[in-house]
Amino acid sequence: MAEIMYWEAIRRAHDEEMANDPMVIAMGEDIGVVGGTYKATTGLYDKYGEDRVIDTPISENGYTGLGIGASFLGVRPIIEIMSVNFAWLAMDQIFNTAAKVRYMSGGQLEAPVVIRSPGGTAHQLGSQHSARMEKVFMGIAGLRVVTPSNPRQAYGLLKSAVRCNDPVFINEHELMYNMKGAVPDAEYFHPLEGSEVARQGRDVTLFGYNISVHWCLQAAEQLSKDHGIEAEVIDLYTLSPLDREGIRNSVSKTHRAVIVEEAEPAVGVGAEVMAIINEECFFELDAAPLRVSALNIPIPYNHALEKAALPNAGDVVEAVRKMFGV
Template identity: 65%
Template sequence: MAELAYWEALRRAHDEELAHDPLVIAMGEDIGVAGGTYKVTLGLYGKYGEERIIDTPISENSYTGIGIGASMAGMRPIIEIMSINFALLALDTLINAAAKIRYMSGGRAQCPIVMRTPGGTAHQLAAQHSARLSRLFMGTPGLRVVTPSTPLDAYGMLKSAVRCNDPVIFLEHESMYNLKGEVPDEETFRPLEGAGVVREGTDITLIGYNYSVHWCLTAADKLAQEGIHAEVIDLRSLKPIDRETIRRSIEKTHRVLVAEEDEAPVGVGSEVIAGIIEDCFFALDAQPVRVHAADVPVPYNYSLEKAAIPDAKDVYQSALKVLGKV
């Protein structure tokens, strides 16, 4: 086992998949000579050359479209968009082409692309660099949406995504790139479907994805000091959502909280709770609760940014309310 930072795990996955298949390429702004804004492609330009590590112009719709066309011709592009905010510029190619071409061609054309992009708040990057748009991609038929919360999942899920014949939206978080964790020395693949129970418990289910999983784990540690045993679920995949794992957990704990950094309206939490109501309403001993960001553009001011975004303390306090402790 090796301890790798999140960005190092992603870099290793890139390196292995580029070495495995000459049809794998990477495309994006500053990913070549500079090695990427978050160092994910550091050193790969010198190793694989400019025809496989492609520095693109600042034109997300154009190079995403080129990558989609290349995938339909047999290539397997990893398309990096520097911030999920900028993915808005590529929605036409992602939603009208990548998501639909396999269906509209009756399976004769495939689009095996991976679109990697970080979102979420880091440190005063303001509203135009702090979006969380997972709900947008979740609502698009034909796309897979995954969002790893650990270096191991980042490594293994990216490898699986590159070899998948569906278009995969691979969502990261700007605050997790230096997060460290163990990754096996041998080649490892992680599934693109299925949630993980990352902490067993009996009193309440805490559900998170990417960064909010770590809030849930921290809150669970604090709850344990008070004799409360929280189960923590890492969704890992947002499309499809693993409703069966969620159902089994709630039938055990009878209480649930969903934590996310995104705003509440029409969000991941809304979809998860809708599924809970449909699947296991009569197993609930209390109403489901969401912990989420304020419904405002992310402020630049540090104090306002902190006030707008939830954290582990909010998860802990909300869990106590669900349990009737406050």
């Protein structure tokens, strides 16, 4: 099992799927000749040509709609939106067409497109390049939403998403493209539905997804060392549909839950997981669940302000200490 970077894992999935099926294409801004802002399509332009690795104009709604229309005829586009902030411009086609066409056509048409985009906040990119939009995508019926927290998931989720007949939004992270991790040498398809236990524990469940899984893992180590609290970390790599069974199983075991999200709290992953806990296993709880979220503000440029706006592993430790009164 080789250790490769997150971007290399995404590139490998592209390459294998494009080699496997001539109808798989990649599209997006600067993905061809340049090889992608985060290198995720490096070398594919030379290998598969400009008709299959398509440098698009800066027309997010237009090229996303074009990919969706092509998918009606059996083309399987992997659309890269350079930054999730730009995905707002493509919302019309993603929500109004891709997510709804199967339903409103009575099952005659489907839009098997993959839309990949780095979400999350990087370093000092300012308000308009720091959006976290996973909460927006996961509220839409007809769209699958997954978010890889490591290279293995980044590879396997993209592989499955390309072959799945539903539209899939893959929420990546600008700060994770250079993260290293083990990826199976053999071809591997990650399930598009479910969650993973990233760390076993008995005292409290920390729910994370994408980058916040790593904050949870750091916090768990510190809680173990400082307080003897053994936290279980659940990696919610599927945000839509959320894994109700996985949530229920872990909370039924630890009886406590903290949800850690990089986004603002309102109408977010934390709120949704709490609602699921209420519906699935309320009477298993020994304490009211907590969420650790960003401040509800546009992300500032100043480094100290930016840091203050976002949660981190220390905030997760604090939340658990508050819950346990230690």
